[in-house]
Amino acid sequence: MESFMDFDLLLQQIQETRLLEWIAVAFGVTEVLLARKNNVLLYPAGIIGILCGGFLLIDAKLYAETLLHGYYLVMSIYGWIMWKSKSQSGALKITKSNTNDKRITWMIALGGWGFLYFILSQFTDSDVPVIDAFVSSTAWAGMWLLAKRKLENWIWLNVSNLVAIPLLFHKQLILMSFLTLFLFIVAIFGYLDWKKELNSRENEFRTV
Template identity: 40%
Template sequence: MDWQYIIEGIENGLAAMSWLEGIAVVFGLSSVYYSMKENILVFPTGIISTLIYVWICLQVKLYADMGINAYYFSMSIYGWYVWSNPKPGKAVVPITWLSKAGVFQSLALWAISYLSLYLVLINFTDSDVPYWDSFTTSTAFVGMWLMAKKKVENWIAWIITDLVSVPLYFYKGLVLTSFQYLVFTVLAVFGLIVWIKAAKKYAEA
């Protein structure tokens, strides 16, 4: 591994970082933190971050990621509504695991999303990373859907998304965003642990 190249890349990326990217990173990290804490502020902070990233991704030709951030925005509205409206007699919407049918549906959603995005990127855009852009986008697509429904497995989808996003954004010169996804990976691991414990408590209640 060429550490000098990595260090120089970080220095150049930080020097070129825009204030807009910095704001997006702060709100993005805040959103993941609130999600881990099962706090509804996950949605307003996420909305701000995703709207900024729609513009940023357009500038660096990450078209699928641009689309997923637009999707995040709409799913944040949906999730905000779901979390704010628990079933009658329930104080909150409980954290639960997916059923076997839910797992199958999630995998099918990922496969359809990946294939659709990949075909769009190679045929209608000038993307130079269609495989990876499609992969992170489709995985995040599933993760956001599961988070809105308060399913434990959303964190598994985020961990996979974040791990692949770290080198992808670094390659694109968005060093601070790459670092953000590294932090996201750590937070997602903690989030998975916290939500597993929470799901057990909800099940025993």
């Protein structure tokens, strides 16, 4: 009986979804698929999705998530510039994180977690400040690595996705949780594709 109720809720959410939300979801999915293919067009697609999603979040008074989208927007513009400016020379290629990259990544994740938790717990009525802050801070770290074209970006983004899925279910945002599950699966293949390309280039270098 419960399964039918959940299915009915899902159908109701689909029927009530606004056009702007469909556009945001469509461009969000497009961004991830292009990222998996290591295509620079992921950034303009992502920027459109971020802007649409930002309007929806402001309307829903989800200000912390709006702040996260603002960060996504800045990192997307930065990443687009980085990819375009270095694509001709081939200077920016898929690489693994070095020691400094890892240190910065952990600083973003842990520092962002603490900062967002403070904001959510002190200035909002959030009932899940710890988990909400964790989802956002790990996504921050993943986006920074994506802009640097680091393989580990997929790991950090999927840590965020993995926690976001039950969080969205808890908030009864069933449609969005299924979207996040889809992004989680795509990110797994994205990691495997990037790792394959990286290993192939390393093997070519060894044979030269």
